[in-house]
Amino acid sequence: MEYKVFTPPLQLKDLVQCFWTLESTHDEVTPKDYFLMADSCPEIIFQYNEGFRTYSAQSARIRFQHSIHDRFTVGKKVGFFGVRLYPHAVSQLLRMPASEVVNDVFDFSDLFREQGTDLADQVYSSVNTLERITRVSDFLSKRAAVNQVDTIKYFVDQVIKSTGQVDISSMQRESGLSVKQFERRFKAVAGFPPKYFARIARFQGIKDRYSSSQFQSMTSLAYSCNYYDQSHFNREFKEFSGVQPLQYFKLPGQENTELLKPGKNSSNAIEQRQFNGYLPCGWFV
Numbered sequence: 001m002e003y004k005v006f007t008p009p010l011q012l013k014d015l016v017q018c019f020w021t022l023e024s025t026h027d028e029v030t031p032k033d034y035f036l037m038a039d040s041c042p043e044i045i046f047q048y049n050e051g052f053r054t055y056s057a058q059s060a061r062i063r064f065q066h067s068i069h070d071r072f073t074v075g076k077k078v079g080f081f082g083v084r085l086y087p088h089a090v091s092q093l094l095r096m097p098a099s100e101v102v103n104d105v106f107d108f109s110d111l112f113r114e115q116g117t118d119l120a121d122q123v124y125s126s127v128n129t130l131e132r133i134t135r136v137s138d139f140l141s142k143r144a145a146v147n148q149v150d151t152i153k154y155f156v157d158q159v160i161k162s163t164g165q166v167d168i169s170s171m172q173r174e175s176g177l178s179v180k181q182f183e184r185r186f187k188a189v190a191g192f193p194p195k196y197f198a199r200i201a202r203f204q205g206i207k208d209r210y211s212s213s214q215f216q217s218m219t220s221l222a223y224s225c226n227y228y229d230q231s232h233f234n235r236e237f238k239e240f241s242g243v244q245p246l247q248y249f250k251l252p253g254q255e256n257t258e259l260l261k262p263g264k265n266s267s268n269a270i271e272q273r274q275f276n277g278y279l280p281c282g283w284f285v
Helices: 090-094 108-125 130-148 153-161 168-174 179-190 194-212 218-224 232-240 245-249
Strands: 002-006 015-022 033-036 044-048 061-063 071-074 079-083 106-107 270-274 282-284
Touching: 002 090, 002 130, 015 044, 044 108, 061 168, 079 130, 090 130, 106 245, 108 130, 108 168, 108 270, 153 168, 168 179, 168 194, 168 282, 179 194, 194 218, 218 232, 218 245
Parallel strands: none
Antiparallel strands: 002 015, 002 270, 015 079, 033 071, 033 282, 044 061, 044 079, 061 106
16 A cells, blocks of 8 residues: 655644545555554544445544544555644634544534535545645635634643653643643643543654664563553553554564654655555554
8 A cells, every 4th residue: 555644734734744645556455454543633534445344435534532442444445535633623623622522533524514525525526635635725724713722732732742751740830720720721622631641642652662763672662661661561552552562563564653754844745655554543454
């Protein structure tokens, strides 16, 4: 399969992490299953081929940030166009607390009504990826311009950037809010309470750290991510992925576990690497 990642336009750089596509290639054997892992970020996913058999060949949905894992049966031909958002995008685009929709998936048209249905039709009829990006970017820019983001977003961003390795108490004191106020507003933006959200961010950071460094053992990897011990590491990894670390990391070619980082300065810059089955929020087997 071909996996490509595109830089969002400048006006969306604080809302969208990236656009991405995943498509079947000729004369390849498509994986049978996809294993979803916990993810701190929501995604809009337009499926225009068989993709996951749980959904119709043409479907548009939003998978919100989640702490659960799941398994999907993969069709014979895969075609996805995705929009990876930052956590605060939920409250900014939908004007509702993210905590009300975590661990859930909604049809795009159910959330955005006629406008959502029209956008999905435009995406399906687009002749190429750049046209899809333009249409979705216009839609998101208009929606985002209407609503202000809670300033607590700053602290949510800090948790993501540090892959969960932050002092939550220090963040709360810096905010000038009481403990309860800080937790309530953080949860409304991120979807989860601060400490739990940090655990998910740390879990996601494990894959990037493994792919970019050399570790002699899972124990050394666990300590590098500030887990108490190997047991703590194993228990939390399985909670968010459904498998033990060795079951995930024994699979070949870990260089793609890190989200592809397109060029920073050019609009819709693209990067492509040989796809080995790994996405930021799961993997194909």
